Amino acid sequence: MARLAILPLLALGAVLVAAAGGLPRVGDPESPAATHVSPRYxxxxxEExxxxxxxxxxxxxxxxxxxxxxxxxxxxAGLACWLILGGRSRGVGP
Structure with a gap:
C-alpha cells in the first residue's frame, strides 16, 4: 500500500519539475513582469x-x-496562533 501511495507523489514531483523549467530565472530583466509592468510604474x-x-x-x-x-x-495567521497557543487563561476550563 505504501508503494502505491508513492506513485502519485512521484508523478506530482515530475510535473512540478517540468513546470519549473518554464519559469523565468530569478532577477531576469527580460521576464514578463520586468518588461511590461515595471517600466510603466x-x-x-x-504622477498617478x-x-x-x-x-x-x-x-x-x-x-x-x-x-x-x-x-x-x-x-x-497571527490570530490563529494566539488562539491556539495562548488564548485561554491558565486556571479556567480544560
Whole structure:
C-alpha cells in the first residue's frame, strides 16, 4: 500500500519539475513582469499615485488589493496562533 501511495507523489514531483523549467530565472530583466509592468510604474508612478516614495505608491495604489489580502492572511495567521497557543487563561476550563 505504501508503494502505491508513492506513485502519485512521484508523478506530482515530475510535473512540478517540468513546470519549473518554464519559469523565468530569478532577477531576469527580460521576464514578463520586468518588461511590461515595471517600466510603466517607474515612468508614471509618481504622477498617478501622488506618493513621494515610489515603492509606497505601488503597494498602496496599484497593488492595494494584493496588499490588503496579504495583510488579512498575516493577521488571520497571527490570530490563529494566539488562539491556539495562548488564548485561554491558565486556571479556567480544560
Amino acid at each position: 517607474i515612468a508614471r508612478g509618481y 499615485t501622488g506618493a513621494t516614495n515610489l515603492v509606497t505608491g505601488v503597494l498602496a495604489d496599484y497593488r492595494a488589493y494584493d496588499t490588503l489580502g496579504e495583510t488579512t492572511v498575516i493577521c488571520a
